[in-house]
Amino acid sequence: MFPGTPPHTKTARAHLTASAAPTTTPAPIIDDSYFVSNQLRLEIQHRNNLTLMQPDHALYPDLPLEVDNYHELCPIEAVGTLPKAHVLGYQTSTYKATHIKTGQHYCLRRVHGFRLPNTKCMVLVDMWKKLSHSNIVHLREVFTTKAFGDQSIVFVYDYHPDSETLLSRHFSQSETLNGYSDSFSSNPNAPRPYSHQKNAILRQQHSNGMLSESTIWSYVIQLTGALCAIHTAGLACRCLDPSKVIHTGRLRLRISCTSVFDVLTFDSTATNPLALIPHYQQEDLNALGKLVLALACRSLMAVQRENLQTSLDLMSRTYSSDLRNLIIYLLSGQQRRSIVDLMPMIGARYYSQLDNVQLQNDVLYTDLAKEMENGRLLRLLIKLGTMNERPELNMDPTWSETGDRYMLKLLRDHLFHQVTEDGRPFLDMAHVVHCLNRLDAGTPEKVCLMSRDEQSVLVVTYAELKECLEQSFGEIVACATGAGISSGGVGGHSSIVASPPGVQSQSSLMVGKQQPLA
Numbered sequence: 178m179f180p181g182t183p184p185h186t187k188t189a190r191a192h193l194t195a196s197a198a199p200t201t202t203p204a205p206i207i208d209d210s211y212f213v214s215n216q217l218r219l220e221i222q223h224r225n226n227l228t229l230m231q232p233d234h235a236l237y238p239d240l241p242l243e244v245d246n247y248h249e250l251c252p253i254e255a256v257g258t259l260p261k262a263h264v265l266g267y268q269t270s271t272y273k274a275t276h277i278k279t280g281q282h283y284c285l286r287r288v289h290g291f292r293l294p295n296t297k298c299m300v301l302v303d304m305w306k307k308l309s310h311s312n313i314v315h316l317r318e319v320f321t322t323k324a325f326g327d328q329s330i331v332f333v334y335d336y337h338p339d340s341e342t343l344l345s346r347h348f349s350q351s352e353t354l355n356g357y358s359d360s361f362s363s364n365p366n367a368p369r370p371y372s373h374q375k376n377a378i379l380r381q382q383h384s385n386g387m388l389s390e391s392t393i394w395s396y397v398i399q400l401t402g403a404l405c406a407i408h409t410a411g412l413a414c415r416c417l418d419p420s421k422v423i424h425t426g427r428l429r430l431r432i433s434c435t436s437v438f439d440v441l442t443f444d445s446t447a448t449n450p451l452a453l454i455p456h457y458q459q460e461d462l463n464a465l466g467k468l469v470l471a472l473a474c475r476s477l478m479a480v481q482r483e484n485l486q487t488s489l490d491l492m493s494r495t496y497s498s499d500l501r502n503l504i505i506y507l508l509s510g511q512q513r514r515s516i517v518d519l520m521p522m523i524g525a526r527y528y529s530q531l532d533n534v535q536l537q538n539d540v541l542y543t544d545l546a547k548e549m550e551n552g553r554l555l556r557l558l559i560k561l562g563t564m565n566e567r568p569e570l571n572m573d574p575t576w577s578e579t580g581d582r583y584m585l586k587l588l589r590d591h592l593f594h595q596v597t598e599d600g601r602p603f604l605d606m607a608h609v610v611h612c613l614n615r616l617d618a619g620t621p622e623k624v625c626l627m628s629r630d631e632q633s634v635l636v637v638t639y640a641e642l643k644e645c646l647e648q649s650f651g652e653i654v655a656c657a658t659g660a661g662i663s664s665g666g667v668g669g670h671s672s673i674v675a676s677p678p679g680v681q682s683q684s685s686l687m688v689g690k691q692q693p694l695a
């Protein structure tokens with residue numbers, strides 16, 4: 178069998194009888210799962226699709242083409258979503274947009290009809306911009322604009338494709354629409370009997386399905402980490418609401434919407450703009466307690482003031498006393514609490530979280546390594562594709578068919594155009610990847626290449642083919658950049674190690690400007 182020839186295959190037109198083969202070869206790989214794990218591939222594909230999503234002007238004719246330094250605005254909320262007035266009574270809209278200069282994607286949160294009285298609040302905005310944490314959506318800038326036809330203020334954040342709010346992920350649609358839509362604001366004027374409330378919470382807990390305790394602790398660890406960073410920076414979150422925490426990928430949480438409340442409620446007459454921060458930090462802890470309790474009960478109703486005790490009783494049936502104690506601590510408004518006090522309550526669960534993150538990291542590294550390999554192979558394919566069948570170079574129409582390029586053309590056939598004994602295309606990505614890897618490494622291993630008319634057989638090493646490739650591609654680059662002009666075969670990079678009868682000699686095959694040898 179000729180070296181480098183896959184068993185029981187023949188080249189595009191030639192039949193390599195010598196390679197007739199054992200049938201023990203593994204089944205050929207013909208799908209691209211060969212390259213990267215399926216689940217990750219789907220996830221990344223989906224995120225890329227969302228990131229590359231283009232604006233639909235027919236659907237959103239009123240959207241401006243440009244807003245400040247951003248263009249290609251695409252609303253992130255579902256089409257047909259009715260305008261809501263959630264953030265302090267202002268209507269808001271969220272868009273994916275592209276920065277005009279850098280091409281980076283961002284998430285723009287627009288607050289409609291808001292006029293900024295002065296720029297004093299920018300002190301807080303600057304503090305937020307400096308805050309970088311893996312569980313906080315990074316704020317990049319804030320600006321006012323009339324591009325939407327009104328006076329709007331726009332908060333620019335990092336874009337995290339395929340995110341979902343905790344509200345839509347873990348709480349039922351009906352609950353958000355049935356009069357309890359303002360997640361945590363209870364209406365004390367609407368009393369309901371205890372049993373009614375308890376049954377309703379139980380129903381929701383059952384219909385929504387319980388979250389595992391480890392999931393809730395993972396959320397607690399991420400959110401306390403974020404709060405710790407915010408409080409340490411001398412800021413308060415003020416938006417720890419299920420509609421403002423986004424969930425991406427596998428259990429990854431990020432607090433979004435930061436700084437919006439600070440700007441919208443900024444009191445420019447106050448002597449110290451940071452005076453109320455300690456108070457808001459206490460409110461953050463309260464909001465965290467409510468969020469954890471709501472998640473444990475899978476119900477927003479669970480955190481209304483009159484339902485708190487019932488909800489704590491219900492969640493204790495399923496979850497540990499540690500989780501209950503953590504919620505009680507967070508909701509105990511009388512004492513002065515600190516986010517740092519939560520660390521001993523979480524305790525050894527940090528180790529499991531760290532372990533999960535590191536395991537996930539290992540998986541990503543393995544897939545990244547595969548992707549790097551794929552990138553390498555893609556560059557090789559680009560070089561081959563640029564060269565093979567090129568109609569002419571330096572006014573030489575035979576350039577791609579002569580000299581070193583002829584070997585590369587035969588290599589192309591060897592890679593992609595092999596057929597089985599009975600003439601069917603031979604598809605095996607493993608064969609292509611195997612050969613390309615050897616070509617990239619320039620190994621001394623030999624490969625047998627046969628011309629389509631079966632008259633010539635070249636046996637060359639991958640090292641020689643690699644040199645041909647680099648040399649020929651270099652000629653194209655030089656021609657493209659006007660750096661140098663050359664044509665014809667360079668010769669000397671190949672050798673016929675074995676020539677079956679009737680095959681042309683090395684010199685006539687490889688040197689000078691010969692007639693096309695296809």
Ligand SMILES: Nc1ncnc2c1ncn2[C@@H]1O[C@H](COP(=O)(O)OP(=O)(O)OP(=O)(O)O)[C@@H](O)[C@H]1O
Nearest residue numbers: 253263269271284314335336337340341342420433
């Ligand atoms: N930084 C971000 N990157 C990507 N998507 C985001 C980002 N921030 C929010 N989203 C997504 O945008 C969508 C809308 O978010 P938004 O916070 O406006 O929710 P909402 O329920 O409409 O809130 P509001 O009460 O302010 O109207 C959600 O699906 C959310 O997951």
